[in-house]
Structure formats: C-alpha cells, structure tokens
Amino acid sequence: MAKEGKKKIQGEGDKEADRHYRDRTKEFVESGRVDEAAERAKDQDPEEGREAEEQGRRRAKEMDPEVHRDYDKPTKKDR
Numbered sequence: 001m002a003k004e005g006k007k008k009i010q011g012e013g014d015k016e017a018d019r020h021y022r023d024r025t026k027e028f029v030e031s032g033r034v035d036e037a038a039e040r041a042k043d044q045d046p047e048e049g050r051e052a053e054e055q056g057r058r059r060a061k062e063m064d065p066e067v068h069r070d071y072d073k074p075t076k077k078d079r
Contacts, residue, residue, distance in 0.1 A: 009067065 008016075028034070
C-alpha cells in the first residue's frame with residue numbers, strides 16, 4: 001500500500017488516471033464550451049496539428065525519467 005503523500009506508479013491501465021480523465025472530459029462536455037473550442041480550433045493550421053501529434057508520439061516512445069529500472073534486464077512480461 002502506498003504511503004500518504006507518496007505518488008503511486010500504476011503504469012499502463014492506471015484506473016485512477018482513467019477515472020480522472022473521464023471525469024474531466026465529462027465536465028468539459030457538460031460545460032457547454034465544446035462549440036467554443038471547436039470554433040477556435042477550426043482556424044488552426046493543419047500542419048500545426050500534425051506537428052503537435054508527431055511531437056506527442058515521439059515523446060510517448062521515450063523512457064519515463066521518473067521510473068528507475070535497469071532496462072537491460074528483462075521484466076516478468078519479457079520472460
């Protein structure tokens with residue numbers, strides 16, 4: 001069990017993060033600001049969106065600096 005004040009690392013399938021994401025998304029949709037955000041986004045340069053997506057994809061492939069492990073040793077999943 002995690003100690004109070006200490007960040008829990010759950011990895012992929014983090015149920016708590018998923019719940020927070022879904023709650024915030026639901027709040028945003030129910031806030032009535034979706035049309036306003038869509039209006040602002042329609043003037044966005046499509047290339048800017050592609051660049052942002054590519055940057056996110058590159059970052060997703062990086063090793064997490066918060067996780068300390070020997071990446072040369074196999075994990076249970078790798079065995």
